[in-house]
Amino acid sequence: MLTWRGMNIEYSPATQAASPTLNPARAEVSAWRILLLLNYFRCLIPFVLGSLFLLLKPAPVGALNPSLFVVGLIGYELFALLSFAGIKRQWPGAQTQALTQLLADILAVSLLAFCSGGIASGLGALLILPVTAINLIIKRRLGLLVAATATLALLFQQGLTILNGTGDAGELTATAMLGALMFILSISASYAFQRMLDSEALVKQREVDIANLAELNEFIVQHLRESILVVDEQDRVRLINESAAQLLKEGPVATHTLLGEISPRLLYLLDIWRRQEIDAHTMTASLVSANGGTLIQPHFVALANKSPGPTLIFLEDTSIVAERVQQSKLAALGRLSASIAHEVRNPVGAMSHAAQLLQESPNLSAPDLRLSSIITSNAERVSTIINNILQLSRRETTHAQSLSLNGWVEEFSHQFEQSFQLSVDQLHVERPGYPVTVKVDASHLHQIVSNLCENALKYGQSSSGKWLEIRYGRISNTNRPYLEIADRGAGIDPEQAIRIFEPFFTAGDGGTGLGLFIARELTHCNRAVLIYEPRHGGGSIFRIVFSDPLRWEE
Numbered sequence: 001m002l003t004w005r006g007m008n009i010e011y012s013p014a015t016q017a018a019s020p021t022l023n024p025a026r027a028e029v030s031a032w033r034i035l036l037l038l039n040y041f042r043c044l045i046p047f048v049l050g051s052l053f054l055l056l057k058p059a060p061v062g063a064l065n066p067s068l069f070v071v072g073l074i075g076y077e078l079f080a081l082l083s084f085a086g087i088k089r090q091w092p093g094a095q096t097q098a099l100t101q102l103l104a105d106i107l108a109v110s111l112l113a114f115c116s117g118g119i120a121s122g123l124g125a126l127l128i129l130p131v132t133a134i135n136l137i138i139k140r141r142l143g144l145l146v147a148a149t150a151t152l153a154l155l156f157q158q159g160l161t162i163l164n165g166t167g168d169a170g171e172l173t174a175t176a177m178l179g180a181l182m183f184i185l186s187i188s189a190s191y192a193f194q195r196m197l198d199s200e201a202l203v204k205q206r207e208v209d210i211a212n213l214a215e216l217n218e219f220i221v222q223h224l225r226e227s228i229l230v231v232d233e234q235d236r237v238r239l240i241n242e243s244a245a246q247l248l249k250e251g252p253v254a255t256h257t258l259l260g261e262i263s264p265r266l267l268y269l270l271d272i273w274r275r276q277e278i279d280a281h282t283m284t285a286s287l288v289s290a291n292g293g294t295l296i297q298p299h300f301v302a303l304a305n306k307s308p309g310p311t312l313i314f315l316e317d318t319s320i321v322a323e324r325v326q327q328s329k330l331a332a333l334g335r336l337s338a339s340i341a342h343e344v345r346n347p348v349g350a351m352s353h354a355a356q357l358l359q360e361s362p363n364l365s366a367p368d369l370r371l372s373s374i375i376t377s378n379a380e381r382v383s384t385i386i387n388n389i390l391q392l393s394r395r396e397t398t399h400a401q402s403l404s405l406n407g408w409v410e411e412f413s414h415q416f417e418q419s420f421q422l423s424v425d426q427l428h429v430e431r432p433g434y435p436v437t438v439k440v441d442a443s444h445l446h447q448i449v450s451n452l453c454e455n456a457l458k459y460g461q462s463s464s465g466k467w468l469e470i471r472y473g474r475i476s477n478t479n480r481p482y483l484e485i486a487d488r489g490a491g492i493d494p495e496q497a498i499r500i501f502e503p504f505f506t507a508g509d510g511g512t513g514l515g516l517f518i519a520r521e522l523t524h525c526n527r528a529v530l531i532y533e534p535r536h537g538g539g540s541i542f543r544i545v546f547s548d549p550l551r552w553e554e
Contacts, residue, residue: 030197031094031137032087035101038133039083042105045126046077049112061116061123064166069115076108098137099146105130106150110157118161119175120168124154128182135186136193147186151179227296227315233308235259235267244315250290250478263287266298266313273300274308286318291478294318345386352379398441398525405436405472405483412446413470416453422468432473438481438546444522448530451519452485452542460487460539481546488539497532 050073053062062069086097105127113123127150135143158175161167221228227244231237237257245253248263260267265287272285286297295318303310355375358364364372413429416422449470456468471484492500499505501520504513523530527547535541 028094031098032090034133034136035087035094035097038130039080039087039101041129042080042083042101043077046073046080049073049123061112061121064117064164065115069112072108072111072115076104076112079104079108095138098134099142102130102134102146103149106153110153113154114157114161118158118167119154119171119178124175124178127154128178128185131182132185132189135189140187140190143186143190144183147179147182150182151176154179227317229313229315230303230310231259231270231313232310233306235270235308237262238310244313247289247294247296247315247317269298270300270311270313274311291475291480345383348379348382348386352376352383355379398444400439400441400526403438403440403442403445405438405481406431408442408445409470409472409483412449416450420457426467428469430469430471434473436472436474436481440526440528440546444526448519448522448544449483449485451515455515456485456487456489456540456542460489475545478548480548483544483546484541486535486539486541488535488537491534491538491540492532494534497534500532501530 049061050070053059053066053069053073059066083097083101086092109123109126112126113119113121116123131147131150134146138146154175155172158167158172162169162172221239222241224241225243227241227247229237229240229244229248235258237253237255237259239255240248240253242252245251248266253262259270269285269287286295288294289296297316297318299314299316301312301314303312352375355372358372359369359376409429409431413427417427453468453470461467467487469484469486471486472482474481496505501516502513503517505517506513520530523544529545531543531545533541533543
């Protein structure tokens, strides 16, 4: 027995052997079964022969010595009945009982045949079944000895019959033929039974192998990082692994569950794919996970030629792909920023310095002063853009640590109020009644939240006087921690909302267009998600959804 990751897998050398052997315990069970069936046959012989002796006149059996014939029948029946006790208790052993009972059969049948006129009575044939059956239990050489013993016993009783004057010497040939038949059947039964045992052992081992493979296959499927499920032609789930169940239902999914009960959107996409309205290779339709935090791209593979038929569905978490793209983007951005720092920053600094010197000239007219101020302000804008890009590309590796949002938010809000001289009504913190812990780089979190709060102050002022709200806690259905920055401003136009995280996108307010882009990049570095959504009643909400600190992978 091998154990792998808590899974017990049976292993036997029979899986490697060409001729596996049956378990000795199982062979013992088969031997006792054969002995029991043979003993039923043994009990039936005296009853049938006694009926023929009593009911038919002249009697076809026992006519030469009726009294000895009756004694033989009674003794044989008593022995058969007593044999049931030994078989039931399984004592002595199966081979010992088999040899003992066969010797009794040889003696009884030889005696009954002698009393009935020898081999001509046909009673010698009663030894064929016991001799053949015993060869299924005992060893092959011992079986041949038993067949020889039965043959000699029949020849001996036939010789006595001839000497008694009730038999013919020509009947010795028939007796010898009967003995030869028992030899042939003994050898055949021994080989056939061994082949049967080998076949049964092979079948049992293959059952173990198949069970092991099925268990191993189930283990692999359930623990795949890829999310997969299989649905049949009735759109019932036949197989689904843990990853797919978490994405679609956030919990276990029973087999034979209708796909529409788990994800109506996925069923709709499957139906479209089956009707070939969307090419499988170019299909870009997607669905949202059960927790609302992941975008899923399904891929369908037909498992049969008929349509509709069983379908294998791969669920691709687009956040993983986005993370890989993000890494490539940041690498390219790092190379670009180095070039910008070398090629652009120094000339911009020179222009800004020259404009400042020009403004100090006493002979400069008012229009020239205005033009020089334009040069200075735009040079500062370009310098700010360069600094933001360098800050993003040159940041150090994320140093995640366990952080209590309760204490962090209190400290941040206090510092922010002092920095921007805010009153109590202009900044409101909504606190949950339980501790919230996240795993994040504290410097990155400070930069993200500062950027979002400054945007809220700049664009989210309301007539009610309350400009900024900070909320944090845990999402109810996923238990993932979150932090929200909300305002009551005019909000963001829906057409612009889909582009607010793009680099250099601005609403024409003179900003650099890198603040939200940098904030989102920093959240991705900390395995978090930055989401924008319009606020009911007016305003905006920027929500940071952190990864579960209990499932953070180092």
